[in-house]
Amino acid sequence: MADEKVIHVTDGDFETTVLNAELPVLVDFWAAWCGPCRAIAPMIDELASEYDGKVVIAKMNVDENSSTPGKFGIRAIPTLILFNKGNVVDQITGAVGKAMIETALAKVL
Amino acid sequence: MKSDTLVIAGGGPAGLTAAIYACRARIPTVLIEKVSPGGQVLITDRVDNYPGFPEGIAGYELVDRMLAQAKRFGLEQRNGEIISVQPPARSGEPVKISLADGETIEAGGLIIATGASHNHLGVPGETELAGRGVSYCATCDGPFFNDAHVAVVGGGDTAVQEAIFLTKFAKRVTLIHRRDQLRAIKLLQEEAFANPKIEFVWDTVVESINGTDKVESLSLLNKKTGEKSTISVDGVFIFVGIHPNTQFLKGTVEMNQWGFIKTDEEMRTSAPSIWAAGDCREKPLLQIVTAVADGAVAAHSAELSMGHG
Structure with missing residues (x-):
């Protein structure tokens, strides 16, 4: 994706970058073969710009990283999990509208 | 938005094809989509019955191509969820389209291509375990x-x-x-x-x-x-069937008992300046090929009706 505001996380840096983060982090678990994941990708980029400095927007490719999705019981994508201080605040499965994601983000702002 | 604009609701194959035809007819066209273009095709692993792709094609790839084609001819897109539609009371007046964010859009014509969504089983455990198996x-x-x-x-x-x-x-x-x-x-x-x-x-x-x-x-x-x-x-x-995404049009256009919109051969609904195309329409075969055909016919009919033809 063109937007540099979205960060890409892996099994290796998940703890440092997401669980131990100062700011809340929304992680988009996705894969290239998932149509709905591609559908929400532009919206995820938009959110990353709009919430810059308030919420970190991250993506994890489940094809390349299996241990983190396994740990959070993810068996469907796209799944968005909102973390704050290492805790799961909200979890959304499926391609949903921006309003629904913003409602979730409001819980940590 | 000028009231000579054609609004297309829904960005699946029907809506995108209507957009291609309308843009090429030089009608100012705006496509409104709730999440992002694609529709049900996005979740189809492989489309094997759309002519021109002898090896089959991934659903998302087919949609990407349709979208790129519509954009090439100048399609304008915006996000939004339509909550109600008010057809013109007399000819020459606009269609009023109300969005969930409170905005009301006036348009010269509206093509409904909101498609259908999958049914749920409606049994205990289904919602609770969604995304968990x-x-x-x-x-x-x-x-x-x-x-x-x-x-x-x-x-x-x-x-x-x-x-x-x-x-x-x-x-x-x-x-x-x-x-x-x-x-x-x-x-x-x-x-x-x-x-x-x-x-x-x-x-x-x-x-x-x-x-x-x-x-x-x-x-x-x-x-x-x-x-x-x-x-x-x-x-x-x-995978237990689908239902049309037409709840917001209840009482506005004529539908059958399942909520599929009734149209004539030119995709005109019972309300003036409103057309319907694709899976949200009552017809014998709900397929990508019939959706794209509907989209073309609806755009053409809108073009003639809106005085661009």
Whole structure:
């Protein structure tokens, strides 16, 4: 994706970058073969710009990283999990509208 | 927005094709989509019946191509959810389109191409375990079920095609159908019956989906014998038909008992300046090819009616 505001996380840096983060982090678990994941990708980029400095927007490719999705019981994508201080605040499965994601983000702002 | 604008609601194949035709006719066109363009095609692992792609094509790729084509001719897109529509009271007046964010748009014409969404089973456990083994998208979630045992519920084209697709990952696929034969086209039936990983449970409905953190089993009822049973599975994929996304038009345009919009051959609805195209429309065959055909006819009819022709 063109937007540099979205960060890409892996099994290796998940703890440092997401669980131990100062700011809340929304992680988009996705894969290239998932149509709905591609559908929400532009919206995820938009959110990353709009919430810059308030919420970190991250993506994890489940094809390349299996241990983190396994740990959070993810068996469907796209799944968005909102973390704050290492805790799961909200979890959304499926391609949903921006309003629904913003409602979730409001819980940590 | 100027009131000579054509608004297209929905960005699946019908809406995108209407956009291609309208933009090429130089009608100012805006496509409104709730999430992002694609529609049901996005969750189709492979489209094998759309002419021109002899090897088949991934659903998302076909949609990407349609969108790129519409953009090439100047399509304008915006996000929004339409909550109600008010047709013109007399000719020359605009269609008023109300969005969830409070905005009202006036347009010279409106093509409804909002498509359809998959049905839920409506059984206990389904909502609670969504994303934890309950799925409506085999191409999205199939890879999470490597070497697992999954159930597929349904007996139509989608259920059978996705059951076949799931055998790429799962070691065993149990197809549960409420009738004693499949409704899917013959070619898919032949493929499914020949696949050693697929087994069939006939005349049976799912009564509940069970599990604490993830799907563990299904409670089944055989409709013929009345016999109840439980089957252990790691996941369940539900393909039990669709319903049209037309709730926001109730009372605005004429629909049949299931909510599919009635149109004439030019895709005109019962309300002036409003057309319908694709899976949200009452017709005998809901397919990508018929959706794109509807889109073209609707755009052409709108073009003539809006005085651009």
